[in-house]
Amino acid sequence: MIGRLLDGRYQVRSRIARGGMATVYLATDLRLERRVAIKVMHGHLSDDTTFKNRFIQEARSAARLANPHVVSVFDQGQDSDMAYLVMEHLPGITLRDLIRDNGTLTPRQAADILDAVLSGLAAAHRAGIVHRDVKPENVLLADDGRIKIGDFGLARAASANTATGQALLGTIAYLSPELVTRGQADARSDIYALGIMLYEMLTGEQPYKGEQPMQIAYQHANESVPAPSAKNPAVPKELDDLVFWATEREPDDRPSNAGEMLERLRSIESSLGFTSVATGAQPTIVMPASYSSEHADDVTQVIGRNTKPQQVPVRADATDGPGKLATKARKRSRVGVALFTIVLMLAALAGGTGWYFGQGPGSLVEVPNVADGSFDQASAKLVELGFVPVEGATFSLTVPAGTVAGSDPPSGSKIDKGSSVTVLVSQGPQPVDIPVLAGLAQSDAEQQLDALGVAVGTVNQQFDPSIAKDIVLAATDATSGADYSQGGPSFQGSTVTLLVSAGQVPSVSGMTPDQARDALESVGLGVGTSDEAFDDTIPAGQVIGIQAKTDADGNETAFIPGDDVTLIVSKGVELVAVPDTTGQTINQAIKALQDAGFTVGDIAVAEAFRDIFKVKKTDPPAGKSVKKGSTVNITDFGL
Template sequence: MDIQVADSLLGTLVDGRYRIRGRVARGGMATVYTATDERLERTVALKIIHPTQARDPEFLERFTDEAKTIARLTHPNVVAVYDQGRHAGLPYLVMEFVRGHTLREVLAQRRRLNPGEALAILEQMLAAISAAHRAGLVHRDVKPENVLVAEAPSGGPGNLIDSVVKVADFGLARAVEASATDGDGGQLMATVAYVAPELVTDGRADPRSDVYSAGIVLFEMLTGRVPYDGAQPVEVAWQHVDRDVPAPSTLVPGIPAVVDELVARATRRDPQGRPTDAGAFLSEVQTARDDLGTANANTAVLRQVSARTVTIPRVTAPTAEPARPTWSRLPGQAEPPPSGRRRAPEPAYDDYDDDSAPGLRSKLGERYRTVMANPRGRMAVAASIVVLGLVFAISGWWWGMGRYTVAPQLASMTKAAAEQQATRGGFTIAYGEAQFDEKVDKDVVLSQQPAAAGRILKGGTITLVLSLGAERYTVPDVAGMTLQLATAELEERKLQIVKGPDRYDDNLPKGTVVATDPAADTETKPGDKVTVFVSKGTAPLSVPRVVGKNLNDARNELIALGLEPLISYKKSDQPRDTVTKQTPSDGAGVEPGAKIELEVSEGPPQVVVPRLIGLPCQQAVQQVQGMGLTPNPQLNPNGTVFAQQPNENTPVEPQSQVVLFCQ
């Protein structure tokens, strides 16, 4: 069983004020902890930059300047910054602690959101980002990990429409990006799944770059996935430059066209085609949400009409959507007025002598009788009927059979081979939501619609479902977290949590996770069990080292500490009654009365003394020495052995003395 290394910062007092209590998350640039502000007695979030980001003195200066700018950014949807400083040479920020989940965690649980929920969250995101844009700040790293969703003040868990949304990490990416640009000629800092094309091509960013990233986040909330993926980050980044983001309704049927248009407007590759900043995009989102509410109201009225055969007054305007809170409207924006329903135009008739409907029918009847009275007219009518019949027959064949062909067999092919086969047949490929499969490799076609040999329009679209391969998850590093946070991290990866026995730990406070089995970064399958060990705090006793000591001395030392030795003998080259191993090892924390297992040497194997009588004394001396014994010749060393002590066939300890009597 592997043991994880504890975070050395846990329990540390930063700047004589902030006591670090637990680790919340670790990202690419910083680690976030929960801490107690011992001066104001409140819980805060402490973000400490990684040492790799803090080696550049110019970065430290930029980071400090950015922190001061962010601290002046006050908005209900922005995570507030309370303080900044340095600890052990590493810059840190003290921020508002938001009790809730990141949008990434919400999507991991819900997979995707309905349009109403997605637009409600996006409005608050854009309200925060637009406040930053007005202050001259560009976020540069808009993604679900930087969006916090707190519990709704007017609703229970799961009520996303009324939840309070806050955006974090304003300006942090800018400070890191500026430092990297000076050092190595430019480095793309934004997460590639959400990066704007202009950041990939020339490294510049403005408010429209944040609009693009917000559009990608909206796409992911609606579909449960980002628009592009690839084997390498650079492949994903360049897809933003080379391809248009698909409409969400192509992946999730039923998404309204007005929501598709929002995604298309925000994610245009040319920045000139996007809303100028988050405020402009927020205005479009609010208008779309009003339209979405109107469509829902009209649908409800139609359902009432179809369900009852009663006469109701003509509807002139749908019920207005409830007034939004102030954070969801731009400054000076009024409540949207109710929209009226237009009257359908009255049917019109051509300009005949008599412009009434009966007059029109009279004129048509008179012309028909005139044509049929002439033989040539009758032939023309007959020919026209024949031609129309042929047209209808050919059209019927074309619409019923002629425009169709059969779909090729693409299942079990790799993605590249399937695309090549479809292109040769003149078909277009679309992709459904990929699925995990234990037996099919990644990027191999699991299924197709229509099926092989099924009817399909010539040049039509074949929808493929690709395999994601075997579903595997890595055990996250949860050491230092509370049991509740660790459980949430593990369950998010579809792992079963087993509570192991609590352990004493001198570095981690009581109630925090000490280690897991399997250890962090171990690959697991969904449903695998992970044992979590929780700290009991500092142990009352520390086990002494007794290895190498005599058994009696070791036993007396342990008993004096209130510990119970358990003794077992093992074969060993050590002298008899020497302690060769102890469990637990020295330094381990235990309680009084704990059992300490001791392995004790039985001593080295004994040697059997051979018969030496009758041998020349010097030959007997050499034989005894070769057996690891000590010879002791007596009387005449140059004589013959006539007696020996110990006698022959007597087992003795190695290095024992053998007396040789020679004459």
């Protein structure tokens, strides 16, 4: 680009600065023989109608303004595939440079600069134009002491509350609460940015800080800007109050436009004894021949109509104002002449330098951190650095769906300006299909879930007589309770609860109570109480078994490790005395023996005679104790 002739008129000399939409070059207008600044839109944005319209809007917005504190726009055009606009060239520095070099400005310096900026911005507001990107980078301090506001690239007509669209345009540190919360701006949004800028001039730092842009935006929307005097005790209360007024969270509580704020500032300057240097355009004065430049650095020359120069001693505090800046500017101007000569002598080197910063390693720019915001916010941040944002998708366990999780290349990477950067928007957790888990070994189930990114939460156990130890019996979602025993859809990051077999409860039949206790405790069961029961096969004092576990409804349930069981201990064989049935009819005797728990043997007598014949003898005989359930025979009966 350096050395190129645009439209046969503008000879590009060197690069001045580079921004998100365009690069600014120093050029010579061959037709009018003057230095100009040319802003050339980045090539990768030329095909984007939105950016091109915004670029042209800057020329139209600035061209409508005729104010000594607004950077003038001379021309706008297109050369081949390049859109450009021609502006007034102001050798000097930006307010950002001044704050970075000097830190805190004096109250007088801050008031002088704010006076000039408000004068220019008031002209814009009167013309119905909202700047929308007021910040120190867009305030120019010329070498000759002039102060101007420029870069109307985001300006819009202010006939209504101007919506910004989904992307929050402007620098996040200076965004008003209504821009953060509603995406709308009017003249009062510029006032808020001016209040933040005044705070920064008086304290050397911005009021809100955060690791992520969204943290700063949240503070703008929910917190009040602190008093500058809390950081810098030299700040007078009047300027504290001006910052408070300009940065009220509710737009209706702020000055309605820059003109209203300028009136208040002028009143403050008068009460503090500051003399404003930005009172508007002054008539041209022809300097008398008697004016001597040799006194320019030690006295102020007061020049008026039909008056001779008067030498007025410089006030001690006057060095805090633009006079000091102008002195530095004259020194920079003299150095600039020498540097320009060197540049002409080293044209070839300049061309190599241009390649280095334009196409070579010098064009590398660090990819910013765009996480935790929306795609539109990330896109605006990338465009400002000269990248082309591309929307992409990723799954994330920690970043909510719709929020940016990161970028590709990742933040911190250094890549060529104009490169594409994929903004990875979170889709939330990644969906997964859980396989059938019932019947798997616990270790296999855990391995398969881990491979899917699903966590295993609580592992419960229960004894099962038919399923081997450590085999999964059931699986459920830890949050929703959904049954995954036979598999089903879930997502990465979910948690599954497993129910696993503890094997069979040990058989303790035939053991002593102590032996049974040891066997049960070895598998995690305890012994609570013991009951006794007769048993024909288990000797007295040995364990018959354990009592079944039931729920409140009496239904049998499975034991789990930690349960206490009830042992049933044998009392041995139960003996019962044979009842005396002598004299009873056969049927009466049969009933009495059966009621006593015995079985009656066959009797060789017809049924019709059983209520007639009476029992005379039984075997075993009446009164003898025998095992309950034994057979008793009626051996003798008759009339």
